[in-house]
Amino acid sequence: xxxxxxxxxxxxxxxxxxxxxxxxxxxxxxxxxxxxxxxxxxxxxxxxxxxxxxxxxxxxxxxxxxxxxxxxxxxxxxxxxxxxxxxxxxxxxxxxxxxxxxxxxxxxxxxxxxxxxxxxxxxxxxxxxxxxxxxxxxxxxxxxxxxxxxxxxxxxxxxxxxxxxxxxxxxxxxxxxxxxxxxxxxxxxxxxxxxxxxxxxxxxxxxxxxxxxxxxxxxxxxxxxx
Amino acid sequence: xxxxxxxxxxxxxxxxxxxxxxxxxxxxxxxxxxxxxxxxxxxxxxxxxxxxxxxxxxxxxxxxxxxxxxxxxxxxxxxxxxxxxxxxxxxxxxxxxxxxxxxxxxxxxxxxxxxxxxxxxxxxxxxxxxxxxxxxxxxxxxxxxxxxxxxxxxxxxxxxxxxxxxxxxxxxxxxxxxxxxxxxxxxxxxxxxxxxxxxxxxxxxxxxxxxxxxxxxxxxxxxxxx
Amino acid sequence: xxxxxxxxxxxxxxxxxxxxxxxxxxxxxxxxxxxxxxxxxxxxxxxxxxxxxxxxxxxxxxxxxxxxxxxxxxxxxxxxxxxxxxxxxxxxxxxxxxxxxxxxxxxxxxxxxxxxxxxxxxxxxxxxxxxxxxxxxxxxxxxxxxxxxxxxxxxxxxxxxxxxxxxxxxxxxxxxxxxxxxxxxxxxxxxxxxxxxxxxxxxxxxxxxxxxxxxxxxxxxxxxxxxxxxxxxxxxxxxxxxxxxxxxxxxxxxxxxxxxx
Amino acid sequence: xxxxxxxxxxxxxxxxxxxxxxxxxxxxxxxxxxxxxxxxxxxxxxxxxxxxxxxxxxxxxxxxxxxxxxxxxxxxxxxxxxxxxxxxxxxxxxxxxxxxxxxxxxxxxxxxxxxxxxxxxxxxxxxxxxxxxxxxxxxxxxxxxxxxxxxxxxxxxxxxxxxxxxxxxxxxxxxxxxxxxxxxxxxxxxxxxxxxxxxxxxxxxxxxxxxxxxxxxxxxxxxxxxxxxxxxxxxxxxxxxxxxxxxxxxxxxxxxxxxxx
Numbered sequence: 001x002x003x004x005x006x007x008x009x010x011x012x013x014x015x016x017x018x019x020x021x022x023x024x025x026x027x028x029x030x031x032x033x034x035x036x037x038x039x040x041x042x043x044x045x046x047x048x049x050x051x052x053x054x055x056x057x058x059x060x061x062x063x064x065x066x067x068x069x070x071x072x073x074x075x076x077x078x079x080x081x082x083x084x085x086x087x088x089x090x091x092x093x094x095x096x097x098x099x100x101x102x103x104x105x106x107x108x109x110x111x112x113x114x115x116x117x118x119x120x121x122x123x124x125x126x127x128x129x130x131x132x133x134x135x136x137x138x139x140x141x142x143x144x145x146x147x148x149x150x151x152x153x154x155x156x157x158x159x160x161x162x163x164x165x166x167x168x169x170x171x172x173x174x175x176x177x178x179x180x181x182x183x184x185x186x187x188x189x190x191x192x193x194x195x196x197x198x199x200x201x202x203x204x205x206x207x208x209x210x211x212x213x214x215x216x217x218x219x220x221x222x223x224x225x226x
Numbered sequence: 227x228x229x230x231x232x233x234x235x236x237x238x239x240x241x242x243x244x245x246x247x248x249x250x251x252x253x254x255x256x257x258x259x260x261x262x263x264x265x266x267x268x269x270x271x272x273x274x275x276x277x278x279x280x281x282x283x284x285x286x287x288x289x290x291x292x293x294x295x296x297x298x299x300x301x302x303x304x305x306x307x308x309x310x311x312x313x314x315x316x317x318x319x320x321x322x323x324x325x326x327x328x329x330x331x332x333x334x335x336x337x338x339x340x341x342x343x344x345x346x347x348x349x350x351x352x353x354x355x356x357x358x359x360x361x362x363x364x365x366x367x368x369x370x371x372x373x374x375x376x377x378x379x380x381x382x383x384x385x386x387x388x389x390x391x392x393x394x395x396x397x398x399x400x401x402x403x404x405x406x407x408x409x410x411x412x413x414x415x416x417x418x419x420x421x422x423x424x425x426x427x428x429x430x431x432x433x434x435x436x437x438x439x440x441x442x443x444x445x446x447x448x449x450x451x452x
Numbered sequence: 453x454x455x456x457x458x459x460x461x462x463x464x465x466x467x468x469x470x471x472x473x474x475x476x477x478x479x480x481x482x483x484x485x486x487x488x489x490x491x492x493x494x495x496x497x498x499x500x501x502x503x504x505x506x507x508x509x510x511x512x513x514x515x516x517x518x519x520x521x522x523x524x525x526x527x528x529x530x531x532x533x534x535x536x537x538x539x540x541x542x543x544x545x546x547x548x549x550x551x552x553x554x555x556x557x558x559x560x561x562x563x564x565x566x567x568x569x570x571x572x573x574x575x576x577x578x579x580x581x582x583x584x585x586x587x588x589x590x591x592x593x594x595x596x597x598x599x600x601x602x603x604x605x606x607x608x609x610x611x612x613x614x615x616x617x618x619x620x621x622x623x624x625x626x627x628x629x630x631x632x633x634x635x636x637x638x639x640x641x642x643x644x645x646x647x648x649x650x651x652x653x654x655x656x657x658x659x660x661x662x663x664x665x666x667x668x669x670x671x672x673x674x675x676x677x678x679x680x681x682x683x684x685x686x687x688x689x690x691x692x693x694x695x696x697x698x699x700x701x702x703x704x705x706x707x708x709x710x711x712x713x
Numbered sequence: 714x715x716x717x718x719x720x721x722x723x724x725x726x727x728x729x730x731x732x733x734x735x736x737x738x739x740x741x742x743x744x745x746x747x748x749x750x751x752x753x754x755x756x757x758x759x760x761x762x763x764x765x766x767x768x769x770x771x772x773x774x775x776x777x778x779x780x781x782x783x784x785x786x787x788x789x790x791x792x793x794x795x796x797x798x799x800x801x802x803x804x805x806x807x808x809x810x811x812x813x814x815x816x817x818x819x820x821x822x823x824x825x826x827x828x829x830x831x832x833x834x835x836x837x838x839x840x841x842x843x844x845x846x847x848x849x850x851x852x853x854x855x856x857x858x859x860x861x862x863x864x865x866x867x868x869x870x871x872x873x874x875x876x877x878x879x880x881x882x883x884x885x886x887x888x889x890x891x892x893x894x895x896x897x898x899x900x901x902x903x904x905x906x907x908x909x910x911x912x913x914x915x916x917x918x919x920x921x922x923x924x925x926x927x928x929x930x931x932x933x934x935x936x937x938x939x940x941x942x943x944x945x946x947x948x949x950x951x952x953x954x955x956x957x958x959x960x961x962x963x964x965x966x967x968x969x970x971x972x973x974x
Contacts, residue, residue: 026453026455027455029677047453049453049455051455051631051676051677054900055831056741056746056900056903057900057903058899058900059675059676059677060631060676067780071898071899072743072745072780072782073745073746073887073898073900073901074899074900075741075743075745077741079743084669084899085665086663086664086665087629087631087664087665087676088669089633089667089669089672089675090669090670090672090899090902091675091902092902092903092904092905092906092907093741093768093830093834093902093904093906093907094834094835094837094838094907095675097581097830097831097834097835098577098580098581098582099675099677099678100582100831101581101583101831101835101850101851102579102580102582102649103582104649104677104678105677120854130819131805131806131815131818131819132806133803133805133807133808134803134804134827134828134830134857135803135829135830136831137829138829138831138832138851138852138855138857139830139831139832139851142851142853143582143831143851169856170854170855170856171855172851172852172853172854173853173854173855252714252716253714253716255938260547273714275714275715277716277892277937277938279938280639281569281570282480282485282639282642283639283641283642284638284639285936285937285938286892286937293519294519294520297637298482298483298484298519298521299484299626299637299638299639299640300637300638300639301482301484301639303480305481310930311926312924312925312926313892313894313926313937315928315930315937316638316639316930316933317641318641318642318643318645318646318673319480319507319569319573319642319643319645319646320573320574320576320577320842321936322570322642323569323570323573323574323842324838324841324843324910325938325939326570326843327570327574327588327589327590327844328840328841328842328910329843330910330938330939331938346593356558357544357545357554357557358545359542359544359546359547359566360542360543360566360568360569360596361543361568361569362542363568364568364570364571364590364591364594364596365568365569365570365571365590368589368590368592369570369590369843395594395595396593396594396595397594398590398591398592398593398594399592399593574842574844578847581835582850583835583847583849584847584848584849584850584864584866584867585847585848585864585866585871586839586846586847586848587844587845587846587847588843588845589843589845603846605846605875606845606875608845610844610846614866614867635931636931638930638931668932669899670896670898670899670932671929671931671932
């Protein structure tokens with residue numbers, strides 16, 4: 001696919017995280033994966049109280065310490081030291097994944113490699129690497145009530161990551177509800193993929209050109225609101 | 227069956243409990259059922275440390291309070307208030323039965339209605355009552371490493387409780403390892419039921435007469451030692 | 453808005469429980485581990501045709517008042533008011549006392565599905581943990597295996613047991629905060645902690661509500677994510693001076709003789 | 714005799730672990746939650762052809778020493794000494810760092826069985842809880858379902874996952890007593906608490922051994938029945954001044970840039 005759009009504006013990682021965080025509703029229990037997702041914890045909309053879960057056994061934690069500080073016995077799933085806040089509680093691994101698998105989390109946000117039209121997710125194996133790591137991704141994908149994927153719209157080679165059918169090894173089938181990319185916000189529905197928002201300077205046609213499945217344009221499709 | 231033995235000596239409940247307790251080895255984890263079994267906690271052999279489990283979520287507890295005393299939030303499975311000792315810990319119901327089902331208990335002692343030659347146990351439904359209560363008996367029967375049954379040798383109608391095949395509803399199959407009755411101690415082995423000890427004044431023949439399966443007399447069969 | 457799961461009144465706490473609901477009732481059978489005030493509120497509401505999931509079917513207020521309890525009602529308050537259609541239960545009847553559930557069961561007016569206690573706990577946990585089922589060794593070769601899939605795994609026979617779900621779980625804890633974090637006292641965790649999060653809605657009756665942050669994070673037994681509503685017992689409860697039945701008095705005597713409750 | 718699960722030396726604690734054993738290694742991957750001294754003892758003993766069960770395969774002492782840890786070895790100490798034949802693991806390789814396990818895996822010198830993290834925890838718990846297997850929704854329609862029984866239960870598809878058992882479990886806790894009761898610190902429970910009791914023999918490395926009765930019964934996370942041996946870390950550990958590899962330095966830089974460890 002051509003790289004004719006390579007000089008166009010794209011949301012940076014922090015801005016994508018900001019957009020993701022707009023999805024957090026008051027009282028939501030949220031798990032954030034490594035990378036862009038974890039940045040979203042800095043952008044919880046004002047006045048909303050959200051409780052973060054980390055699969056290594058904690059619900060309710062505060063800010064990330066700078067490297068080298070904090071308590072090595074209190075980290076998030078990315079290994080970053082985090083802080084205790086009023087309401088924090090700890091539990092072991094099988095309880096942590098009872099919470100995940102048992103559909104108790106309102107939102108899980110993960111990075112992605114490919115998302116299919118039906119909401120299939122591939123995010124654990126880059127084919128060129130041959131060896132990948134599943135970790136907790138499969139459990140979170142099947143367990144969270146709403147799975148949001150934050151990823152760039154295309155690969156480094158300008159190949160669409162939003163595809164008719166995933167060619168990479170799957171994480172879970174029919175699990176993704178929302179995709180936030182650097183140029184669009186797309187909802188996965190039973191009717192198909194609905195384009196809800198597009199990045200400034202982009203046209204519907206341009207987004208479609210970088211997207212494999214045919215997008216349904218939402219009647220209220222608008223510029224990404226931040 | 228005749229009641230020609232009705233005036234003969236029989237171990238009372240406390241003495242049966244005393245004999246049961248002789249089975250407790252140093253460091254054993256032991257669950258005691260309601261009735262005679264729970265009395266065995268008073269007779270742990272001197273110098274041995276044994277940890278008691280109760281299925282309502284505790285390991286390591288001390289003496290039973292007299293009725294009306296103690297903490298209503300700290301009871302054994304019979305609902306009796308018991309005491310905290312150094313080492314006590316609490317857990318919820320599914321953890322308690324992970325301990326039971328997962329073969330972590332060294333010994334479970336329960337009452338019985340019938341025990342078969344192969345070690346099948348029936349102890350939850352008296353046929354005349356039609357309705358019984360399973361409670362935790364089935365879990366304990368399949369889960370404990372060594373299941374000891376403490377019961378009278380015969381029914382009120384002088385029918386053997388040690389039978390070729392249980393006629394009552396089963397609790398579990400091939401689970402009983404030792405039976406302590408008011409007149410004998412019998413081990414269940416792959417070869418059959420082995421008579422290990424008999425009560426004072428009783429003969430081997432008399433015990434056999436009140437027992438349906440053919441007993442193998444242990445080479446070292448002796449009077450019940452207390 | 454700050455998360456606030458605290459509810460002011462017991463009637464309000466159970467207001468949306470409809471007729472025909474499946475309701476888990478926490479505790480072991482002892483009244484100290486029972487969500488007494490929630491059960492009383494449910495009885496006042498008069499929800500009909502309910503299916504209960506619990507360890508016992510209740511001994512009745514008399515038995516507990518005799519032992520000096522101020523909060524004395526257990527599942528019997530639902531049973532004797534004719535609100536229960538079916539009980540999924542480990543110990544439907546007592547060996548020392550014919551409770552109201554047994555009377556109705558013998559009269560064919562209620563239904564009982566008996567589940568071994570450990571299997572009951574595991575099936576409830578399976579619902580909470582999002583499992584489709586678990587293979588247990590308990591019940592193989594007994595009446596319990598009827599109608600269930602049997603499978604030999606590594607040479608041992610197991611029964612497939614399915615999750616038990618419910619619309620509501622009513623549980624009793626010691627302290628709770630506005631996020632729903634709970635701690636219990638001693639052996640009162642039992643089915644309370646197991647049921648928390650296993651139903652669509654979990655309602656916790658607590659001795660005391662504390663400020664967020666007052667529970668030591670290391671000691672929280674039930675994470676707030678499993679709990680939807682928290683309600684405190686009244687500090688003062690008026691003495692219940694209803695007469696105590698002869699049956700309860702007899703049962704007390706029997707229990708003392710046997711050394712069990 | 715008083716029960717005494719306390720062992721004096723790390724070499725003694727692992728003395729009976731034979732070649733070919735299956736060994737669970739607790740923790741999440743962070744070295745703070747890892748039974749470092751037990752792993753070092755195992756490496757000294759040089760047990761061969763072991764199968765490990767763990768969340769990660771280790772990042773190596775260098776990575777942790779760079780972050781200031783005194784107890785810095787993780788599973789890598791077994792891997793780089795060529796003791797591991799096969800790893801049953803949720804995260805065999807790192808996304809920021811090519812660890813020794815990945816190098817050996819790419820060279821065909823070790824085997825990896827990858828298990829989704831929650832399924833790994835549940836399979837380990839299944840072994841502890843005496844279950845024959847559990848049906849999980851995780852992995853349906855993916856590479857994970859290969860060779861596994863699929864079953865539709867109430868309209869949803871599940872995979873049958875079997876218990877993972879082991880000969881030994883090496884875990885890290887904060888405090889322990891002579892009965893084996895354990896408490897942890899904060900997020901260091903992870904697979905440590907899950908694995909306790911899931912192997913034939915569970916060995917707990919603790920920061921501190923306390924007198925029986927000093928642990929609050931309400932706060933004990935792992936009941937002593939699940940634990941066979943308890944051993945305390947040395948209070949003073951000599952500074953490990955082996956040079957730090959360029960790879961570890963690179964990985965630190967990469968990690969900082971990414972915002973993850």
